[in-house]
Amino acid sequence: MTRTGAQILWECLVREGVTDVFGYPGGAILPAYDAMLDFPIRHVLARHEQGATHMADGYARASGRVGVAIATSGPGATNMVTGIATAMMDSSPIVCITGQVGSRLVGTDAFQETDITGITLPITKHNYLVTRADEVAGALREAFHIARTGRPGPVLVDITKDAQQGSCAFDWDAAAPNLPGYRPAGALDPRACARALELLNTAERPLILAGHGIMLAGAEDLVRALAERAGVPVAMTLLGIGAFPASHPLNLGMMGMHGEAWVNQAIQESDLLVALGMRFDDRVTGNLKTYALGARKIHVDIDPAEIDKNVRVDVGLVADLRAALEALLPGVLAADRTPWHARIHAFKGDAAVRDIQQLPDDGHLYAAHVMHDLWRETGGAALVVTDVGQHQMWEAQYYHHETSRSLITSGGLGTMGFALPAAIGARLARPDAEVWAVAGDGGFQMTMAELATIVQEQLDVKIAVVNNGFLGMVRQWQEFFYGRRYAATPLVNPDFTRLAEAFGIPAVTVRERGEVVQAVAAARAHRGPALIEFRVEQEDSVFPMVPAGASLHEMIRRPSPIVETGADV
Ligand SMILES: Cc1cc2nc3c(=O)[nH]c(=O)nc-3n(C[C@H](O)[C@H](O)[C@H](O)COP(=O)(O)OP(=O)(O)OC[C@H]3O[C@@H](n4cnc5c(N)ncnc54)[C@H](O)[C@@H]3O)c2cc1C
Ligand SMILES: Cc1ncc(C[n+]2csc(CCOP(=O)(O)OP(=O)(O)O)c2C)c(N)n1
Numbered sequence: 401m402t403r404t405g406a407q408i409l410w411e412c413l414v415r416e417g418v419t420d421v422f423g424y425p426g427g428a429i430l431p432a433y434d435a436m437l438d439f440p441i442r443h444v445l446a447r448h449e450q451g452a453t454h455m456a457d458g459y460a461r462a463s464g465r466v467g468v469a470i471a472t473s474g475p476g477a478t479n480m481v482t483g484i485a486t487a488m489m490d491s492s493p494i495v496c497i498t499g500q501v502g503s504r505l506v507g508t509d510a511f512q513e514t515d516i517t518g519i520t521l522p523i524t525k526h527n528y529l530v531t532r533a534d535e536v537a538g539a540l541r542e543a544f545h546i547a548r549t550g551r552p553g554p555v556l557v558d559i560t561k562d563a564q565q566g567s568c569a570f571d572w573d574a575a576a577p578n579l580p581g582y583r584p585a586g587a588l589d590p591r592a593c594a595r596a597l598e599l600l601n602t603a604e605r606p607l608i609l610a611g612h613g614i615m616l617a618g619a620e621d622l623v624r625a626l627a628e629r630a631g632v633p634v635a636m637t638l639l640g641i642g643a644f645p646a647s648h649p650l651n652l653g654m655m656g657m658h659g660e661a662w663v664n665q666a667i668q669e670s671d672l673l674v675a676l677g678m679r680f681d682d683r684v685t686g687n688l689k690t691y692a693l694g695a696r697k698i699h700v701d702i703d704p705a706e707i708d709k710n711v712r713v714d715v716g717l718v719a720d721l722r723a724a725l726e727a728l729l730p731g732v733l734a735a736d737r738t739p740w741h742a743r744i745h746a747f748k749g750d751a752a753v754r755d756i757q758q759l760p761d762d763g764h765l766y767a768a769h770v771m772h773d774l775w776r777e778t779g780g781a782a783l784v785v786t787d788v789g790q791h792q793m794w795e796a797q798y799y800h801h802e803t804s805r806s807l808i809t810s811g812g813l814g815t816m817g818f819a820l821p822a823a824i825g826a827r828l829a830r831p832d833a834e835v836w837a838v839a840g841d842g843g844f845q846m847t848m849a850e851l852a853t854i855v856q857e858q859l860d861v862k863i864a865v866v867n868n869g870f871l872g873m874v875r876q877w878q879e880f881f882y883g884r885r886y887a888a889t890p891l892v893n894p895d896f897t898r899l900a901e902a903f904g905i906p907a908v909t910v911r912e913r914g915e916v917v918q919a920v921a922a923a924r925a926h927r928g929p930a931l932i933e934f935r936v937e938q939e940d941s942v943f944p945m946v947p948a949g950a951s952l953h954e955m956i957r958r959p960s961p962i963v964e965t966g967a968d969v
């Protein structure tokens with residue numbers, strides 16, 4: 401069967417199960433776009449290639465399937481860089497396809513030539529430069545295999561224009577991946593398993609640190625079984641939120657820089673940390689020299705590079721988490737750890753009265769209230785995609801996620817502009833889900849052109865813009881650590897409601913707490929996209945906070961009873 405390289409590209413995508421791709425055309429990828437029309441593929445036209453890669457990423461995180469983005473050479477390819485790095489840091493499986501100048505022009509500074517495989521080498525799991533039609537199928541099949549297996553991640557396939565135009569025989573089977581050096585998951589070491597069980601069964605104050613890898617492994621049920629059988633409380637990383645139900649009695653909440661005080665205190669007092677699919681990010685550990693000094697540590701991770709990388713552990717199990725837990729569970733003894741639970745409960749102390757939720761409506765609109773009301777009004781069942789900043793932390797604290805893959809957020813790279821496009825991808829992946837993009841006024845403006853994509857594709861994405869008139873998270877650091885010198889953080893914003901309306905999206909502004917529920921209800925009742933701008937307190941801060949580099953127990957607690965903000969004085 402003879403096919404052009406461009407036809408082989410789509411034939412392979414279809415056989416890999418791809419139904420939706422996100423992209424932006426241009427000269428070097430035109431043969432591929434032309435061939436696309438003959439295949440059962442839905443193409444979503446982004447307004448910027450960064451948006452297309454975040455869409456593919458959101459699609460992957462919402463569904464567990466590989467997301468696909470496509471762009472032209474040169475500026476199209478370089479615009480993808482931020483989205484690729486975002487996916488790399490958070491282990492998200494995407495395949496990015498770029499057009500490249502003709503193979504004989506490579507290296508001549510041809511029009512729109514850029515060395516995208518060179519540029520993305522450190523931010524992809526793997527990448528390919530394909531210069532012949534007969535290499536297209538093999539590269540694509542490997543790309544999908546590498547993106548989705550082992551520790552997932554982004555793979556880029558750069559295809560020269562002549563490779564798209566040239567013809568060759570197409571043989572799917574002959575193009576099957578053959579990667580002898582690639583071992584996606586290691587075999588379990590029985591001695592390490594036995595040691596892990598010994599530590600777990602004899603611990604008095606164990607704690608599970610639940611990470612993103614639980615969802616990537618599809619091991620939510622096994623983690624729950626482990627926690628329940630052994631009575632082990634569960635703390636979550638930002639990206640682990642949703643892996644264990646928020647309402648479960650063993651769920652403590654988020655750990656780390658903006659984690660709850662009792663969670664960090666429990667970590668510091670624990671005698672065994674069981675780290676499952678998490679990578680001890682610095683936002684999680686604080687100062688490593690003082691991190692959980694009294695605790696033995698078991699670390700299960702599919703990537704051997706993560707074991708002993710930041711935190712030295714007593715037992716490292718390099719394996720897929722599902723396989724590891726299946727092996728461990730039969731040896732886990734049932735245990736009553738009530739005294740430990742009671743101790744953690746005591747850590748909570750006055751945290752409840754410090755919590756902003758306890759405050760009566762004092763006429764101010766706090767972002768935390770918005771998140772709380774959004775949670776209540778959506779019954780905790782929405783798929784929320786957040787941007788980066790204060791609103792992201794408030795969402796993590798006050799929207800309680802019961803189900804896996806219901807919070808999508810850029811954790812490792814912390815990419816502003818992520819929310820809106822990633823929500824588009826999530827909505828396409830899960831058309832039945834109620835999808836909310838929650839963005840700050842700063843980050844929203846980085847990718848707000850994707851409102852046009854939402855309208856063109858007729859997608860039902862609800863949007864909450866949390867407008868505090870600041871690059872809030874940076875302002876908070878300036879307030880705490882730079883003597884309130886607000887260098888380049890105040891924002892003069894457009895009128896977000898009129899902006900949305902210009903795109904054809906209905907919008908309202910909410911200024912008071914009493915209006916939040918009604919606005920959310922109206923947005924939910926509307927079929928199609930809707931935007932709510934929340935004008936929140938301008939100089940509010942996220943608490944608790946472990947200052948960068950401080951020990952986990954040295955938190956700046958929520959002031960009691962409440963933050964006096966600039967507007968109050
Ligand atoms: C403004 C801001 C503030 C933040 N504050 C906090 C905070 O307070 N607390 C917090 O927790 N985070 C915070 N973060 C996020 C933080 O930077 C990290 O992104 C996050 O902690 C990483 O979580 P993780 O280790 O669970 O996930 P990832 O970084 O995605 O790591 C997943 C791990 O799972 C492993 N894995 C993948 N697949 C499998 C498998 N099948 N089996 C076994 N293992 C697997 C991977 O190898 C990897 O080691 C913040 C981010 C921002 C932007
Ligand atoms: C692309 C990018 N540039 C800069 C930053 C640094 N940064 C982190 S949070 C933040 C402020 C975000 O402001 P906004 O979107 O208004 O959200 P808020 O913190 O006010 O909720 C900035 C500038 C970043 N994370 N990403």
Ligand SMILES: [Mg+2]
Binds near residue numbers: 866
């Ligand atoms: Mg802001």
